[in-house]
Amino acid sequence: MARNVGGAQKRRKEEGADYKPSADPKDGKDTKDIKPKSDDAPVMTRKTKQVLLLAALCLAPYFYQLLTVELQEGVKRSIFINLLMSIGGYFLTVRLIPVASKYLLRKNMFGYDINKKGSEAGTLKVPESLGLVTGIVFLAVAIVFQPIFFTPDHAWLPEYNAGLMCICFMLFLGFVDDVLDLPWRVKLVLPSIAALPLLMVYAGHTTILIPKPMQGLVGTSLLELGWIYKLYMGLLVVFCTNSVNILAGVNGLEVGQTLVIACAVLSFNVMRMGKQYLYVETPEDILRQEAHCFSIFLMQPLVAACLGLLVYNWYPSSVFVGDTFTYFAGMALAVVGILGHFSETLLVFFLPQVINFLYSTPQLFKIVYCPRHRLPSFDPKTKLLTGSNDMNLVNLFLRTFGRCTEQTLCIRLLLFQALCCVICFVLHKLLEGWYK
Template identity: 45%
Template sequence: MWSIIIVIILSVIAYFITDQLIPNLKDLFINAGLYGVDLCKNSKNKIPEALGVVSGCIFLVTSFTFIPIVFGNGLMDRESFPHNEFAELLAALLSICCMLLLGFADDVLDLRWRYKLLLPTVASLPLLVVYYVNFNSTTFVIPIPFREWLGASINIGFLYYIYMGMLAVFCTNAINILAGINGLEVGQSVIIAISVIVFDIIELRGDQYKAHTFSLHIMLPYLATALALLKHNWYPSKVFVGDTFCYVSGMTFAVVGILSHFSKTVLLFFLPQIINFLYSVPQLFHFVPCPRHRLPKYSAETDLLQASRTVIVKKDMTFLTKTIVQILRIIQLVDVKEDSDTIVMNNLTLINLFLIKFGPMPEVRLVIMLMLFQCLCSCIAFVIRYPMASYFYDT
């Protein structure tokens, strides 16, 4: 317990350091050409990009500072030194550090999407190696209703490592594609982090005490630095976080989910991101035309955001495209306008879905609604994890 208290103290310090550094480094990023313009506002002021690298660096430095404090006593007695726990922490920080580097490279070089899928896979390798050495548990517990046919558990072997690698890829990119308005990337990450911390605190009394203590050691400094970044990224944004923050955040959640053995629970906290991903699949895989930016459209006259749209030329439509559009129309998940030659429909993101269901609205109201939806989904996740789980598992 004393180690958690120390982490809390270090995290509070990290918050204030991050809060002071971000405004002091803004001009440095602009002078280096790392800046953008907020497309959802009238103002064309330069806003520094990739400031997620600042919060990411402070998060890692705080975690590095924590190492000698926690493991210092073990250095005096090498026979009792917790080598496995030390290896887990180093692998976790190495994977996060790799994503910090690769995310910043993406912000600077604007890498193609195929690299955004490859980079998290490479960065997760230290994590998977340590998991193999320390645990190598590749068994899934079968839900009670299916045990008559499949048994109590099933060992899927190497497929489990593919699943964990895909988890890292999903977490990093899921936050990245649910983005585009002030405070959304950091806001959703903060709510997920708080959800994980609450889950850890609940589980501290269980038999996985060490695993959830490890998770808290990582999540508390992450949350502190993310909150400091959110202060500057909230509407109206003074800084943009860039892909760096999304990559670091996704890998951090993947790290605690894998090494603390609750990867399925982590996915429950990603319900809005899963919904957004499934809704976006037709455009992500180019079954439906996908523009470079799917940001909501800003109206300067009303100062409101409305759903952005994509154009489908009817003569170029495949059978699959026609089927997808028709299904989306039937279940009322798209707003379609068509003439003899084209079909115009909203871009397939959760942000645009909110705008077609609730109508045009100010940016700050939209991000608050999305954050409330994230909170609602976290509450649903806890209901699934505890009351409902007893119907499917022996808990």
């Protein structure tokens, strides 16, 4: 059984699937090498300095707000306890990934980096599906933290557990996809199945707030959607999980975009918990505050686990994250957007993924020829990537801004991701009080 699984993995990578980057020891500057203890263990390089710099840039707005926004003492204490546990999750992820990589290689779960094809780095076997470690650490932190904030009769406890169940379910299905290499039509169904626990237990409102300029036309400020709202929730889960998976194929891009979005969500949560937005005087205010607390308690462990994975996945990557990570990360973001009641804001944070999906639609639905993989071409002499005519954001950036190294391309895409998040906050401030 293990040999068949490994064979499927090897064939999938050799045929040119959208596999993720591998490590090139010659390119690894300012890295800490971890020497393998046996022939089965890969050569792992830690890009700690680069990742900590990225973390400082992404988390600076959140920490500033966390220290300056006035919150209830009990809430702030719970957030800091969750933060300390998340930091522990980061170190645990960093320690477990080399161990898991060794066992994955033994089972022939590895790939070759197509963005380094023709160079020595393109011949290295890179362990696949390391998103499994990230997901397990995330779930462990979230579950252990549960009794610290939630009492057995807490109103949010069923939805909290349902959210964790959906994330766990999606992590499992993502790993199944990495092993079996499922077709796209099946990948669209998987998130819908994984979202069932959340949809079944969801007890929140199914109404939407009509924008003020349109309330006169509709005749009401609130519109009850009923089952249509739950259908929207299911579609949001499908989009979030698959959109992270589609915008991929560059060292650190999948984890990096998740990190940027999660940090933006954290900043938004703290901002909405400030007294200028929330007075905690009515039952509705209390529910809103708990919704944002719920989001923070899941996003902090997600950020920490992503940073631990990015230490090895940043260019030159020593591991591949696999569909295991992209499905897990997309589901985690969708869960907090739905249960935190800010799905519209979440979609603006996902603007690069929305653009990439819309631009890729002709190829994804076979209107235009879609190759097995849609990655740029690599020049082994110059080590530069050249954009192909394939319709995705990665190639569009290369065609627009010119050839560049893989690391530069990833940084450009992450800067665009961060810019879209900043635009979301600006729009939120400009439209506040007028739009809703």
